[in-house]
Amino acid sequence: MKVLVLGGDGFCGWPTALHLSDVGWDVTIVDNLSRRAIDLELEVESLTPIRPIGERIRVWEELSGNEIGYVHLDLAEEADRFETLLRDLRPDAIVHFGEQRSAPYSMRNIPAKRYTVDNNVRGTHNVLAAIVAADLDVALVHLGTMGVYGYGWSGSAPIPEGYLTVKVPTPDGDIEREILHPANPGSVYHLTKTLDQLMFTFYASNDRLRITDLHQGIVWGTQTPQTIRDERLINRFDYDGDYGTVLNRFLMQAAIGHPLTVHGTGGQTRAFIHIRDTVRCIQIALENPPARGDKPMVFNQVTETYRVRDLAQLVSEMTGVEIAYLPNPRREAAENELNVSRDRFMALGLNPTTLSEGLLEEVSDIATRYRDRVDPTKIIARSTWREGMETSPDLMKG
Amino acid sequence: MKVLVLGGDGFCGWPTALHLSDVGWDVTIVDNLSRRAIDLELEVESLTPIRPIGERIRVWEELSGNEIGYVHLDLAEEADRFETLLRDLRPDAIVHFGEQRSAPYSMRNIPAKRYTVDNNVRGTHNVLAAIVAADLDVALVHLGTMGVYGYGWSGSAPIPEGYLTVKVPTPDGDIEREILHPANPGSVYHLTKTLDQLMFTFYASNDRLRITDLHQGIVWGTQTPQTIRDERLINRFDYDGDYGTVLNRFLMQAAIGHPLTVHGTGGQTRAFIHIRDTVRCIQIALENPPARGDKPMVFNQVTETYRVRDLAQLVSEMTGVEIAYLPNPRREAAENELNVSRDRFMALGLNPTTLSEGLLEEVSDIATRYRDRVDPTKIIARSTWREGMETSPDLMKG
Numbered sequence: 001m002k003v004l005v006l007g008g009d010g011f012c013g014w015p016t017a018l019h020l021s022d023v024g025w026d027v028t029i030v031d032n033l034s035r036r037a038i039d040l041e042l043e044v045e046s047l048t049p050i051r052p053i054g055e056r057i058r059v060w061e062e063l064s065g066n067e068i069g070y071v072h073l074d075l076a077e078e079a080d081r082f083e084t085l086l087r088d089l090r091p092d093a094i095v096h097f098g099e100q101r102s103a104p105y106s107m108r109n110i111p112a113k114r115y116t117v118d119n120n121v122r123g124t125h126n127v128l129a130a131i132v133a134a135d136l137d138v139a140l141v142h143l144g145t146m147g148v149y150g151y152g153w154s155g156s157a158p159i160p161e162g163y164l165t166v167k168v169p170t171p172d173g174d175i176e177r178e179i180l181h182p183a184n185p186g187s188v189y190h191l192t193k194t195l196d197q198l199m200f201t202f203y204a205s206n207d208r209l210r211i212t213d214l215h216q217g218i219v220w221g222t223q224t225p226q227t228i229r230d231e232r233l234i235n236r237f238d239y240d241g242d243y244g245t246v247l248n249r250f251l252m253q254a255a256i257g258h259p260l261t262v263h264g265t266g267g268q269t270r271a272f273i274h275i276r277d278t279v280r281c282i283q284i285a286l287e288n289p290p291a292r293g294d295k296p297m298v299f300n301q302v303t304e305t306y307r308v309r310d311l312a313q314l315v316s317e318m319t320g321v322e323i324a325y326l327p328n329p330r331r332e333a334a335e336n337e338l339n340v341s342r343d344r345f346m347a348l349g350l351n352p353t354t355l356s357e358g359l360l361e362e363v364s365d366i367a368t369r370y371r372d373r374v375d376p377t378k379i380i381a382r383s384t385w386r387e388g389m390e391t392s393p394d395l396m397k398g
Numbered sequence: 399m400k401v402l403v404l405g406g407d408g409f410c411g412w413p414t415a416l417h418l419s420d421v422g423w424d425v426t427i428v429d430n431l432s433r434r435a436i437d438l439e440l441e442v443e444s445l446t447p448i449r450p451i452g453e454r455i456r457v458w459e460e461l462s463g464n465e466i467g468y469v470h471l472d473l474a475e476e477a478d479r480f481e482t483l484l485r486d487l488r489p490d491a492i493v494h495f496g497e498q499r500s501a502p503y504s505m506r507n508i509p510a511k512r513y514t515v516d517n518n519v520r521g522t523h524n525v526l527a528a529i530v531a532a533d534l535d536v537a538l539v540h541l542g543t544m545g546v547y548g549y550g551w552s553g554s555a556p557i558p559e560g561y562l563t564v565k566v567p568t569p570d571g572d573i574e575r576e577i578l579h580p581a582n583p584g585s586v587y588h589l590t591k592t593l594d595q596l597m598f599t600f601y602a603s604n605d606r607l608r609i610t611d612l613h614q615g616i617v618w619g620t621q622t623p624q625t626i627r628d629e630r631l632i633n634r635f636d637y638d639g640d641y642g643t644v645l646n647r648f649l650m651q652a653a654i655g656h657p658l659t660v661h662g663t664g665g666q667t668r669a670f671i672h673i674r675d676t677v678r679c680i681q682i683a684l685e686n687p688p689a690r691g692d693k694p695m696v697f698n699q700v701t702e703t704y705r706v707r708d709l710a711q712l713v714s715e716m717t718g719v720e721i722a723y724l725p726n727p728r729r730e731a732a733e734n735e736l737n738v739s740r741d742r743f744m745a746l747g748l749n750p751t752t753l754s755e756g757l758l759e760e761v762s763d764i765a766t767r768y769r770d771r772v773d774p775t776k777i778i779a780r781s782t783w784r785e786g787m788e789t790s791p792d793l794m795k796g
Binding site: 170 | 477481508512515516519520524527528531551553555562565568570572573577578580581583589593599600
């Protein structure tokens with residue numbers, strides 16, 4: 001099976017490329033290295049010492065005997081080249097990670113908002129149009145986000161996997177209709193994922209493309225069984241205020257003895273999944289695509305949910321570092337429940353790594369091991385989500 | 399009141415600019431003349447002899463004494479220039495017609511699909527981001543389409559004005575939720591309007607922008623009380639297979655004695671509005687914006703509905719030309735009802751021009767008067783909406 005991994009140099013893309021290569025797929029990475037370029041812009045680096053993509057691929061081939069192809073290409077700006085690539089390679093499957101994936105970055109300033117929309121929407125549409133142009137019967141798996149649903153919208157009902165059956169009042173009584181779960185994006189980044197959904201629905205209907213959209217929670221963990229085989233294969237670990245997720249922020253703060261910064265009450269419940277489970281979910285999704293003519297298939301790619309303050313508590317207990325509560329820059333409910341349907345992956349055999357099992361490995365093997373590489377000034381988020389919101393103080397200086 | 403008319407050289411934009419200028423607004427047109435450039439690409443011309451934008455504006459000033467500003471600018475490609483323009487002009491209102499607006503053109507080929515998404519989504523997002531950047535409290539009125547709703551989705555219930563209250567089942571019983579009417583776009587063009595809706599909802603919520611989205615039906619008619627004052631002010635009349643709407647196709651076919659081509663059974667019901675009413679609706683919308691913090695206001699901008707075959711019948715009776723039934727290239731129901739709520743504009747005083755009153759003027763003053771300018775080979779739609787669909791034959795040759 002021949003698979004393209006778009007964004008295959010990134011945090012999810014690289015371990016996915018290695019995993020699929022390891023299980024015998026013929027992998028080609030497409031990436032414009034934009035994530036590394038944004039590190040230059042933000043003046044940060046991955047905590048872990050990631051190597052250039054060429055070296056990564058060379059080392060993997062030495063260790064595994066498996067070749068991975070690599071094409072440097074911008075999906076948003078080089079649509080014609082991408083179309084030619086599809087016509088030449090004729091892959092059986094495409095995994096699409098090629099989007100700007102930080103919510104705080106997308107709210108950083110006007111150019112970042114524009115870049116996020118331009119890059120994500122154009123890139124995704126170019127992928128869809130190129131599949132039609134090349135007349136490929138390909139399984140397309142896209143990484144979406146739990147954030148398309150918003151939080152607390154559906155009351156006590158669990159968040160469904162993509163679709164919701166509702167009752168619509170008519171003069172002849174209520175009629176049932178299945179709808180895409182209404183979109184409730186909390187940032188420009190999340191907005192682009194809700195736009196993607198509508199594009200997928202249209203192309204699945206009009207052009208009979210076979211599309212799976214994975215509504216992923218917050219990915220944690222750094223290493224997979226493949227990336228751990230050699231330090232030169234190590235995956236990236238982002239701890240900065242824009243790209244570091246809440247858990248990575250806590251881990252780094254703990255590693256350097258900075259209080260764990262919780263925004264608001266910490267009552268926000270979020271969904272999580274380990275990177276090891278992400279790469280297996282991708283494989284499961286690739287092997288179980290919808291039929292031609294079907295609507296897009298949606299999986300909720302999460303394995304457990306935590307309140308932010310409980311997560312802080314977990315890290316605090318493990319490391320002895322205290323917790324500090326700060327104002328929340330996001331326009332969101334202070335407290336929310338999160339009850340997520342995730343039957344599909346469980347039915348297909350996923351046996352997940354939980355935070356209570358795997359977190360200590362992250363503390364010792366990543367955060368503590370590489371803490372000398374950290375720039376403590378970069379841990380705190382600086383994005384102003386809207387007019388008048390303060391950013392958080394750095395408590396080490398304050 | 400200072401207003402920017404984005405796309406102010408186009409079919410709706412130009413008469414809107416004149417109407418607002420006539421009622422005393424200070425109007426500046428922003429346009430990249432893309433509609434004229436697409437005419438060059440398609441090798442067609444407006445049936446009516448439209449003049450260059452500079453001449454149009456000069457003649458209007460001679461006749462009315464009112465100046466209209468003009469900035470040649472591409473909203474999708476020149477975001478920074480647009481932001482600077484907003485900071486300099488600080489308008490009170492913006493009317494946004496600056497999108498590629500033909501469904502058949504958007505399905506013509508892969509580059510046209512890409513152009514439609516890139517131009518419409520980037521352009522609209524750039525407008526929103528620029529308003530935030532310039533910190534303007536502006537009324538933004540956008541031209542959407544009835545096509546976002548799809549046809550026949552809500553059974554016997556009338557299509558509401560943008561929002562729908564549905565019942566969502568939960569373990570504690572049904573709960574009521576107001577949602578954006580689910581999106582059911584029938585072309586890439588319509589798709590972009592459904593993406594716009596989500597962007598508007600986000601920016602209204604996060605940045606408190608004041609946005610009105612007009613879900614317009616098919617606009618017919620050519621002249622308004624302003625454009626008719628001098629032939630050099632005349633509005634465009636598109637009759638080609640891509641930009642000509644069904645009614646204009648019938649009018650041209652009648653003018654040259656070609657059978658009126660109905661796709662499918664002609665049972666498709668569509669919503670219509672005269673251009674004279676469009677420009678008045680725009681003014682009403684500008685004068686009744688939502689408050690800051692409100693969700694986007696949606697008006698259904700239609701005045702009557704017709705089945706396509708009944709419309710053909712109306713034109714046939716007026717002109718004596720016969721009707722021909724051809725295969726339908728669109729993926730749509732053969733027959734549909736269309737019951738549209740349009741209470742808002744009616745409540746605000748719109749007294750519309752109906753097809754049965756105004757159609758004869760179009761036959762005599764436009765189609766017949768300018769029929770020597772027609773290229774008969776351009777009347778039939780050539781866009782293939784999906785693999786395997788035939789385009790219609792030209793019955794004059796066949």
